[in-house]
Amino acid sequence: MNPMAELSLVETILVSSFLTIGAAFTLVGAFGLMRLQNFYARVHSPTLGTTVGTVCIATASMIYFTIIGTRLAVHELVAIAFVTVSTPVGLIILVRAALFREGSGSGRASSSPEGR
Amino acid sequence: MNVILVWSIIAAQTMLGLAMACATFRMLVGPRAQDRVVGFDCLYVTAMLMMLTIGIRSGNTLYYEAALIIALLGFVSTVALAKFLLRGEVIE
Numbered sequence: 001m002n003p004m005a006e007l008s009l010v011e012t013i014l015v016s017s018f019l020t021i022g023a024a025f026t027l028v029g030a031f032g033l034m035r036l037q038n039f040y041a042r043v044h045s046p047t048l049g050t051t052v053g054t055v056c057i058a059t060a061s062m063i064y065f066t067i068i069g070t071r072l073a074v075h076e077l078v079a080i081a082f083v084t085v086s087t088p089v090g091l092i093i094l095v096r097a098a099l100f101r102e103g104s105g106s107g108r109a110s111s112s113p114e115g116r
Numbered sequence: 117m118n119v120i121l122v123w124s125i126i127a128a129q130t131m132l133g134l135a136m137a138c139a140t141f142r143m144l145v146g147p148r149a150q151d152r153v154v155g156f157d158c159l160y161v162t163a164m165l166m167m168l169t170i171g172i173r174s175g176n177t178l179y180y181e182a183a184l185i186i187a188l189l190g191f192v193s194t195v196a197l198a199k200f201l202l203r204g205e206v207i208e
Contacts, residue, residue: 015124023127026162027131033158039148049161097150098150
């Protein structure tokens with residue numbers, strides 16, 4: 001069922017290191033999301049997972065399926081391109097929403113009067 | 117040598133699971149609504165990476181398409197939530 005028997009040592013080490021590095025970067029980004037102090041510091045941290053983590057894990061998947069399928073499998077490039085393009089778009093709109101919410105005084109950010 | 121690959125997949129899935137736990141913490145605890153949306157964004161990207169890792173583990177190409185669907189729907193959800201926070205309604 002599991003066709004892992006066809007990989008040589010070099011290919012195994014390549015796939016394993018890409019997987020582990022990508023997962024470690026994603027973990028660091030999510031840990032920063034949990035521990036950083038204010039919103040604008042928190043919003044930049046998960047992009048470590050969406051850039052380096054996605055590229056590394058999708059590259060590992062590409063290498064693995066190219067080897068076990070004995071033909072070129074590059075369909076993970078679609079996932080890389082989509083995540084790399086879509087994450088900044090969503091975060092820009094989100095940060096604009098956060099600026100709007102803090103500026104318009106919804107919640108406890110209403111220390112400044114309506115002069116803003 | 118397959119032992120190396122199996123254990124690295126287990127380590128990668130453990131780290132991705134911890135990352136999903138961190139994102140879930142921020143999504144549940146986050147002091148304001150935009151923090152929760154950022155936590156949700158990190159959560160779906162990590163779930164997509166977890167899907168790719170499960171695909172490598174099982175040797176099945178089907179998981180890639182599930183990962184792509186998670187990425188698409190997550191992006192649409194993030195933009196819809198941010199639009200809701202910005203305007204008060206999604207479709208004007």
